[in-house]
Amino acid sequence: MLLCFIVILFICVVVGVIKYSTAHSLKQEKDIKLSTIDNEKFTMEKYYTDSKPLLIIYFHPECYFCSMEMSEMLEIKRIENFNALFITNALESEVQDFLLQYPIDKLKNATIAIDIHGEFAERFKIKAPPTIIIYDKKGKLKKIFRGAVTIKKIVKYLY
Numbered sequence: 609m610l611l612c613f614i615v616i617l618f619i620c621v622v623v624g625v626i627k628y629s630t631a632h633s634l635k636q637e638k639d640i641k642l643s644t645i646d647n648e649k650f651t652m653e654k655y656y657t658d659s660k661p662l663l664i665i666y667f668h669p670e671c672y673f674c675s676m677e678m679s680e681m682l683e684i685k686r687i688e689n690f691n692a693l694f695i696t697n698a699l700e701s702e703v704q705d706f707l708l709q710y711p712i713d714k715l716k717n718a719t720i721a722i723d724i725h726g727e728f729a730e731r732f733k734i735k736a737p738p739t740i741i742i743y744d745k746k747g748k749l750k751k752i753f754r755g756a757v758t759i760k761k762i763v764k765y766l767y
Contacts (some may be wrong), residue, residue, distance in 0.1 A: 612708075630733070640728050642695065642721040643705055650721055653695070657690060657741075659749075660717070661690040661766050664741040666734050669698050669706035672757035674738045678710035680759035692718040695728055700754050 655662050665681070667674035681692075685686045694712055696703055703720065707713050713720050723729055732741060732752070738751040742765045751765045 620680060621663050625644075640731060641725065642728065645700055645707075645720050645722065647700070650719075655691055655693070655747075658695060661745050662693060662743040663690055663762065663766060664693045664743075664748075666695045666723075666729065666732070666737050666739040666741070668696055668737045671737045675710065676756065677738055677759065678712055682715070684759065684763065690705045690717065693721060694718065695721045695723050697723045697726060697729060710736065714722050 615722060616699070642654055646648050665674075665677065667678070692712075698706075700722065703722065707720070712718055728734070732739065734754075736755075738753075738756060740751075740757055740762055742750045742752075742762070744750045753762065
């Protein structure tokens with residue numbers, strides 16, 4: 609009986625530690641170094657002073673599901689209500705070609721960034737795109753979607 613109690617207690621502690629480690633804020637990500645498509649250095653620090661939710665889409669131009677999500681993204685009507693950060697590890701030339709077909713850089717409150725050193729992907733344990741990360745207006749992590757997801761589900765967490 610005592611052994612059973614100890615095993616259950618251990619499981620509860622492990623689950624608690626895992627939950628605690630994933631419940632982080634945007635301020636903890638301020639040291640991730642990114643680059644804009646214009647080769648300007650960029651950090652996520654600018655987003656935690658804003659009072660809007662933040663939608664981060666980690667994508668790759670050659671990803672079929674990413675293309676589908678970008679098509680839907682261009683149709684969102686209330687995009688001014690949140691910030692959108694599109695991050696990729698692709699080459700700048702690949703991103704520029706992608707933007708010709710999916711002009712997400714023209715969206716209001718949108719930024720395109722390149723994860724040059726893979727810091728962002730490593731921090732969020734991204735194995736493959738697309739990965740969607742949503743922070744609320746207070747900078748608290750709300751949801752992470754790994755793999756294809758509809759914009760309808762994403763918007764549910766933004767508003």
